[in-house]
Amino acid sequence: NAGVTQTPKFQVLKTGQSMTLQCAQDMNHEYMSWYRQDPGMGLRLIHYSVGAGITDQGEVPNGYNVSRSTTEDFPLRLLSAAPSQTSVYFCASSYAHHTEAFFGQGTRLTVV
Amino acid sequence: AQKITQTQPGMFVQEKEAVTLDCTYDTSDQSYGLFWYKQPSSGEMIFLIYQGSYDEQNATEGRYSLNFQKARKSANLVISASQLGDSAMYFCAMRDPRVAQGGSEKLVFGKGTKLTVNP
Numbered sequence: 001n002a003g004v005t006q007t008p009k010f011q012v013l014k015t016g017q018s019m020t021l022q023c024a025q026d027m028n029h030e031y032m033s034w035y036r037q038d039p040g041m042g043l044r045l046i047h048y049s050v051g052a053g054i055t056d057q058g059e060v061p062n063g064y065n066v067s068r069s070t071t072e073d074f075p076l077r078l079l080s081a082a083p084s085q086t087s088v089y090f091c092a093s094s095y096a097h098h099t100e101a102f103f104g105q106g107t108r109l110t111v112v
Numbered sequence: 113a114q115k116i117t118q119t120q121p122g123m124f125v126q127e128k129e130a131v132t133l134d135c136t137y138d139t140s141d142q143s144y145g146l147f148w149y150k151q152p153s154s155g156e157m158i159f160l161i162y163q164g165s166y167d168e169q170n171a172t173e174g175r176y177s178l179n180f181q182k183a184r185k186s187a188n189l190v191i192s193a194s195q196l197g198d199s200a201m202y203f204c205a206m207r208d209p210r211v212a213q214g215g216s217e218k219l220v221f222g223k224g225t226k227l228t229v230n231p
Contacts, residue, residue: 033218042116042203042221043157058218090157092219100147101219103157 002026006091006104013081013111021076021107023091031094032074033101036060036087043090049074081111114139116204116222124228125194132179133189133225135204145207146187147219148178152200160202163187191227199229 007022025032033048035058045058047066055066063085065077074093078085088108092101115138125131137146148160163171163178171178179188191198201224208218 035219035221040223042205042223043219044221045218048218088155092157100159100162102159103149106155106157 004091004093004102004104006089006107009105009107011107011109013078013109015081015083015111017081019078019081021078021089021091021109023074023076023104024072025074025091025093025102026072027093027095027102028071029093029095029102030071031096031101032068033058033092034064034066034074034076035090035092036085037090037106038087046076046089078109083111085109086111114206114208114220116206116220118204118222118225120225121223122226122228124230125191127196127229127231128193130190130192131194131227133191133202133204133227135187135189135222137185137187137204137206139185139206146178146180147205147207148176148187148189149203149205150198150200151203151224152197157203161189194229196229196231199227201226 004025030051034046035043037043044060046064049055049068052071088106090106091104094101117136144165146163150158161171161173161176161178163180170180175192177190203224204222205219
C-alpha cells in the first residue's frame, strides 16, 4: 500500500536549472496538490488539481508549472530554479474535499 | 481570505498529562472542514482528526479530540495522556470553503505549534 510517493527525497540545484518533482498516488484520488513548507511557516499551496486535465493555481504559483495527464501522477516543474525556491515540497491527495489529505514524504530542495 | 491562527509557537507538557493546542480560524462561509496534522522530526505529515462545520459532536480519534466552538471560530486539539512520541509540530488546517462545493485540495494551514513532551 504505497499511498503517495514523491521522488526524489533530496535535490540540490544550481540557480537557473530546471527539474521535475514527481508525485504518484495509487488510491485513485481525484484531488491532488503541491505545497511548500518554509521554516516558521505552515504549508502553502502552489498548485492543485481536481482531476485529470484540470489544474489551478494556489497561493504561491510563480516559478512552477504542473500538469495532470493521468489520475495517478501530478508532477511539479521548476522552470528556472531560484534560491527562493529552497524549501521542502509536499505532494498530497484526497478522495473528496471533506476527507483528509494524504501526504507524500516530502522533497527537500536546495537551490544554490 | 481564509486564515488559520495558531498562537502558541511552542508548548511543553509532562508525560501522561493532557495538553490543548489552540487553533482559531476565519471564514465567512457556513460549510467548511477543519483538520489537524502532526509532523514529527522525520518530516512526514500525519493526519490526526477532522471536524466538519455541520458536525454536531466534537470529533474524537483515540487520544485526540477536537474542542470545536463554532461561535468562537476555534478548533482546539486536545491530546490526552501525552506520550514522548507526541513530541512534534502540530498544524491546524481548513479546507478552503470557496471551492468546497466543487471539491478541491486547497488546505489553508496555520504556522504550527511545536509540542515537547517531557518525561
